[in-house]
Amino acid sequence: MNMNIPASSPNQPVIAISDLSRRFKSKLALDSVSLNVERGQVFGLVGANGAGKTTLIKHILGLLKAESGSLRVFDLDPVAEPVAVLSRVGFLSEDRDLPGWMRVDELIRYTRAFHAEWDAAYAEQLRGQFQLDPAARIKQLSRGELAKAGLLVALAHRPELLVLDEPSSGLDPIVRREMLEAIVRTVADEGRTVFFSSHLLDEIERVSDRLAMMACGRVVLQGRLDEILESHFRLTLRFPTPPPTPPKLAGALLVTGSGLEWTVLCNGARAELAAAVVRLGARIVDETAASLDEIFLARVGRERSTTANPQPAAWQEATLDTPDAMK
Amino acid sequence: MQLHISPKDGVPIYRQIVNQVKYLVGSGRLVPGEELPPIRVLAEQLVVNPNTVARAYAELERAGIVTKRHGSGTYVSDNGSPLKRAERLKILAQRADALVAEARHLEVEISELLDVVRERHRAMQSKE
Numbered sequence: 001m002n003m004n005i006p007a008s009s010p011n012q013p014v015i016a017i018s019d020l021s022r023r024f025k026s027k028l029a030l031d032s033v034s035l036n037v038e039r040g041q042v043f044g045l046v047g048a049n050g051a052g053k054t055t056l057i058k059h060i061l062g063l064l065k066a067e068s069g070s071l072r073v074f075d076l077d078p079v080a081e082p083v084a085v086l087s088r089v090g091f092l093s094e095d096r097d098l099p100g101w102m103r104v105d106e107l108i109r110y111t112r113a114f115h116a117e118w119d120a121a122y123a124e125q126l127r128g129q130f131q132l133d134p135a136a137r138i139k140q141l142s143r144g145e146l147a148k149a150g151l152l153v154a155l156a157h158r159p160e161l162l163v164l165d166e167p168s169s170g171l172d173p174i175v176r177r178e179m180l181e182a183i184v185r186t187v188a189d190e191g192r193t194v195f196f197s198s199h200l201l202d203e204i205e206r207v208s209d210r211l212a213m214m215a216c217g218r219v220v221l222q223g224r225l226d227e228i229l230e231s232h233f234r235l236t237l238r239f240p241t242p243p244p245t246p247p248k249l250a251g252a253l254l255v256t257g258s259g260l261e262w263t264v265l266c267n268g269a270r271a272e273l274a275a276a277v278v279r280l281g282a283r284i285v286d287e288t289a290a291s292l293d294e295i296f297l298a299r300v301g302r303e304r305s306t307t308a309n310p311q312p313a314a315w316q317e318a319t320l321d322t323p324d325a326m327k
Numbered sequence: 328m329q330l331h332i333s334p335k336d337g338v339p340i341y342r343q344i345v346n347q348v349k350y351l352v353g354s355g356r357l358v359p360g361e362e363l364p365p366i367r368v369l370a371e372q373l374v375v376n377p378n379t380v381a382r383a384y385a386e387l388e389r390a391g392i393v394t395k396r397h398g399s400g401t402y403v404s405d406n407g408s409p410l411k412r413a414e415r416l417k418i419l420a421q422r423a424d425a426l427v428a429e430a431r432h433l434e435v436e437i438s439e440l441l442d443v444v445r446e447r448h449r450a451m452q453s454k455e
Binding site: 040041042177180181184185187188201202205206207208209225226229230232288289290291292293294 | 332334335336337338339340341342366367370371374375376377378379382
């Protein structure tokens with residue numbers, strides 16, 4: 001166990017971001033992002049490629065300075081006090097930038113030198129669990145082994161905050177499961193916090209308590225995962241005669257259908273919606289739960305269609321490669 | 328305890344756990360006094376957030392399905408939960424719906440269907 005007493009109070013958010021914006025030349029990469037990550041939480045960040053997830057993570061690690069707005073990690077400014085912040089953070093980047101010429105055991109010794117809190121027994125336990133050969137060269141590792149080596153050096157100093165950028169990107173279902181299991185075990189260790197980005201919604205759904213959906217640099221939806229799932233639902237409406245245009249309902253995020261039957265993905269008060277349906281002259285013939293996929297597509301699709309520079313096909317890929325093997 | 332979690336169907340995972348444990352208790356697959364896996368163990372087995380499992384267990388406790396024993400674990404409540412009979416009937420109602428729908432599809436009258444049920448019951452009893 002890491003007995004390092006955190007300097008911030010237990011009630012202080014581990015990550016506090018308020019109104020953070022960032023522009024790269026003419027592109028607004030982050031647009032007034034605000035979110036808090038509480039201690040012990042697993043916070044999932046979802047979004048298509050280019051939504052701003054990695055840019056946000058770079059700010060959390062102090063690799064980018066807030067252009068406007070504020071960002072605190074353990075109530076510290078990660079740009080002004082990188083050592084104080086990063087010594088308490090474990091990080092796995094999407095491209096796993098590990099030194100290729102090193103052997104696995106050298107990588108472990110090298111990383112250990114940066115961390116006073118390094119737990120050598122734990123590192124050895126993870127190495128065995130991940131079946132990593134200590135004599136293997138980093139550049140000869142498979143993608144899965146590389147990810148596991150990256151996770152090992154991110155975890156072995158038992159960080160208070162684990163930050164993972166697309167941890168299972170490009171991995172097969174077996175390695176992906178091992179990565180998720182490691183996340184689950186990390187949270188089960190008292191008080192540890194995880195912030196991770198993914199475009200795999202069922203991964204986010206399995207392990208996060210709270211999530212934020214990003215599109216075009218903006219957070220389009222955030223909240224407790226179970227509340228998000230419970231507050232969104234699908235109503236199927238039946239009309240006596242086909243409506244001339246798709247039905248308009250307040251709180252409707254997405255309307256699909258044709259002829260007499262239309263399905264509306266809603267977020268709102270059921271009683272008011274039911275009354276609105278009656279006013280439209282229709283009746284509700286079915287109500288079903290909305291999946292996170294559907295909520296994401298409705299929210300992000302909407303966002304795309306209202307922005308000046310839409311990329312129509314890009315957001316669709318976000319849900320196409322959800323792994324069935326994880327079910 | 329075998330649970331099957333399926334993200335994607337829109338039902339929060341804590342609720343899937345609650346529903347399936349209720350089902351296992353209602354159907355007798357989990358018996359009174361039986362211990363449920365510790366939160367951490369079940370979280371790792373299902374690869375879900377331990378906080379989610381904790382929430383499901385708390386909900387099951389509130390519903391009287393399970394009891395937390397101080398300093399030890401979580402157990403299926405003795406003398407059954409107050410919901411036990413209602414839950415059992417609910418499970419049967421779902422099966423009955425499917426059976427009635429199929430009978431209608433096959434153009435079998437409800438009285439004939441009941442005869443089939445009684446006949447199967449007799450056949451099963453004679454085997455025991």
